[in-house]
Amino acid sequence: MWNDFKNFAMRGNVLDLAVGVIIGAAFGKIVSSLVDDVIMPLFGLLLGGIHFKNLSFTFNDTKIMYGSFIQSIVDFLIIAFSIFIFIRFVNRFKKQEEKKAEISEVDSKEKLLTEIRDLLKEK
Structure with a gap:
């Protein structure tokens, strides 16, 4: 059982996922720090000093903190956009690497075909 677990844990996909x-x-x-410490204070200044986390209303002795909900939405949007930009950058880098590999593969094939052609011309 231990060996099965070790083999499972050491598979590339599991390690990649953990990383x-x-x-x-x-x-x-x-x-989150960027949002909480930089963006939201600036946004609050633009809105006249309003802090989203402080926005609330009371309904039957229950305080409903809708400002925290707005803050969570803004956090999500910024994090999602940041991850989108990062993934786009990684994909662009991968495409460049694939093109380089494809070019080198074509070059080696052309070189081999050229050698074959030259050998056939000699005969």
């Missing part, structure tokens, strides 16, 4: 989760958590903290 992705850890980096995603760290990235989320960075973006």
Whole structure:
């Protein structure tokens, strides 16, 4: 059972997923700090000093904090956009690498075909 677990845990996909989760958590903290400490205070200044987290209303002795909900939506949108930009950058880099590999593959095929042609001409 231990060997089966070890084989499962050491598969590339599981390790990639674990690294992705850890980096995603760290990235989320960075973006949350950007939103909480930079963007939202500036946004609050533009709205005349309003802080979303403080927005609420009371209904039958229950305080409904709709400002926190708005803050969560803004956090989500900024994090989603940041991840979108990062994925776009990674995909662009992968495409460039694939083109380089494709070009080198074509070059090696052309070189081989040229050698074959030259050998056939000699005969």
